[in-house]
Amino acid sequence: MIKFTNVFKAFPKGGLALKDVSFHIAKGEFAFLTGHSGAGKSTVLKLIYADERPTSGEVRVSGHGITDMRPRDVPLLRRRLGIVFQDFRLLEDRTAEENVGFALEVTAARQSTIAARVMRVLTQVGLAAKAQAYPRELSGGEQQRVAIARALVNEPTVFLADEPTGNLDERATRGVFQLLRDINASGTAVVMATHDLDLVRQAPYRVIELQEGALVYDSAVDEPRDQAAAP
Amino acid sequence: MNLVVREAFRTFKRAPLLSALSVTTIAFSLFVLGLFGLVVVNLQDALRRVEERVEIVAYLLPGTPIEPVTIGLKDIEAFPEVQAATYVSEDQALARARAELVEFRDVLRELERNPLPASVEVKLKPGFRDTEHVSAVAERLLGFGFVDDVRFGRDWIEKLDRLRQLAGAVAIVVGVAFAVVAVIIIGTTIRMTVLQRSREIAIMRLVGATDGFIRRPFLLQGALKGLLGGTVAIALSFAAYAVVDRYLEIHATFFSYEQAAVIIGFGALIGLIGSATSVGRHLRRV
Known part of the structure; x- marks a missing residue:
């Protein structure tokens, strides 16, 4: 599903964001991407959704090679991915429903099917009652749920989350995390970048840890280690 | 198409001040161009009347x-x-x-x-x-x-010839200069609109919008602003013409319908091209 082979990524002004990173995430897998800020978590995600290209090495996502992908194929790839961020990235002048529907409109989906699909995902994230609310009228947790609904509406095969709980309180964090687990349970691969180790310990999922751009630990290949010793 | 129109009008609704500002900028840039055009039109008219006496x-x-x-x-x-x-x-x-x-x-x-x-x-x-x-x-x-x-008054006709050539050259040089200034000012205003929506453009791309999809509402919106600005410019020019005609009692002529349509069309074209280049540049950069 997602395969990194000896990936290097140089910063534009010199220095390496990623150094020889290799891993493979299988279909339907849930993987945490951990590490300090600046360790390269976001870069890994950007390579997956083709916002960045590797300097060398190979990145493959759902059968597409990112390294030499043509710019006009990038939108098609993104429609098969669901992406959420720490800062939600909702359009402020649109209601929850319109924000979610927007992701369908860009794919030229038929107007008649949009409303039904939007309501289905909003129900799935528990926000059907707030479909008409604008982002500013919603709490942080609710805004992230709208973002998750938007990411889900195109029925992605891979779900990417970059610190999705970074701006949320404990209760909202639990709710959002449970949603991601549900999404994974329905067969979608989930890659979640986080530095919230409590969250990582709660679940028996794979952990890939980066340090200064290098992959230092991968629970799928390395010996299990004492989680308390992890950074 | 329906979607493009809706997205284009959304900007007018969402950023009315900036939209009004760009329409006003286009209007005044074209107004200056229009005033110059009026001078040219009337000068030509005067020359023609002198010529009739040849x-x-x-x-x-x-x-x-x-x-x-x-x-x-x-x-x-x-x-x-x-x-x-x-x-x-x-x-x-x-x-x-x-x-x-x-x-x-x-x-x-x-x-x-x-x-x-x-x-x-x-x-x-x-x-x-x-x-x-x-x-x-x-x-x-x-x-x-x-x-x-x-x-036949050879000297007089030779002078008329020279005057005609001079007026033509000045009209072209100054007209082109005014047009270039108008294009630059209008282009800058439209660029502001694009930058103001850069966050939105980034989100559109994230959910898989193609560049064409992002671009189309901007093009429509740019052309509409140009059209509106051009119309306002013609109205302002007419007001200026009416004042001069009335109080200075020089019997000036105004643009013909065709000339007015050319100015409005020029506005729409600058709006369209300005938007296309601004959005294009923005999309290539991010």
Whole structure:
């Protein structure tokens, strides 16, 4: 599903964001991407959704090679991915429903099917009652749920989350995390970048840890280690 | 298409101040261009009126009978350059002189014999009222046996030629300069609109919008703003024209419908091109 082979990524002004990173995430897998800020978590995600290209090495996502992908194929790839961020990235002048529907409109989906699909995902994230609310009228947790609904509406095969709980309180964090687990349970691969180790310990999922751009630990290949010793 | 229109209008609704600002900027840039255009149009008009007075007078030999002149007149009117040729008899010439030269009324009244010759006055068609054509026609008139002498004010027509060339050159140079300034100002305003929505563009891309999908509402919106700005510019120009026409009492002309349509169309075109380049540059950069 997602395969990194000896990936290097140089910063534009010199220095390496990623150094020889290799891993493979299988279909339907849930993987945490951990590490300090600046360790390269976001870069890994950007390579997956083709916002960045590797300097060398190979990145493959759902059968597409990112390294030499043509710019006009990038939108098609993104429609098969669901992406959420720490800062939600909702359009402020649109209601929850319109924000979610927007992701369908860009794919030229038929107007008649949009409303039904939007309501289905909003129900799935528990926000059907707030479909008409604008982002500013919603709490942080609710805004992230709208973002998750938007990411889900195109029925992605891979779900990417970059610190999705970074701006949320404990209760909202639990709710959002449970949603991601549900999404994974329905067969979608989930890659979640986080530095919230409590969250990582709660679940028996794979952990890939980066340090200064290098992959230092991968629970799928390395010996299990004492989680308390992890950074 | 429906979606493109909706997205284009969303900007007007969401950022009314910035939208109004860009329409105003377009309007005033085109207004300045329009004012200059009005000056050019009126200058051309004035030149045309002066040109209408370009005339060749062929004086006839004394005692020429009317018959050969009547036949000659037909020939002259058949010249491709000639608009009209009129025969002025000796008596008509004297009557005209009496009416026009009031100072000499007494002298003219006491004449025993009419000293004025008969003549043929030749008017040329527009486009032939320059030195070259006037001289050519004058040359041909001299070929008629009954023509004694031909006058057409060579110096005056040469000056008119030069004035016409100068006015044309100035109109082009200044017009192009004004147009370039308008394009730059309008382009900058539209760029602000694009930058203001850069976050939105980033989100569109994230959910898989193609560049074409992102671009289309901007193009429509740019063209609409240009159209609106152009219309306002014409309205402002008309107001300025009305004031000048009324209080300065120079009988100025306003743009024809076609000219007004060209200015509005130019506005729409700048809006469209400005948007296309701003969005294009933005999309390539991010």
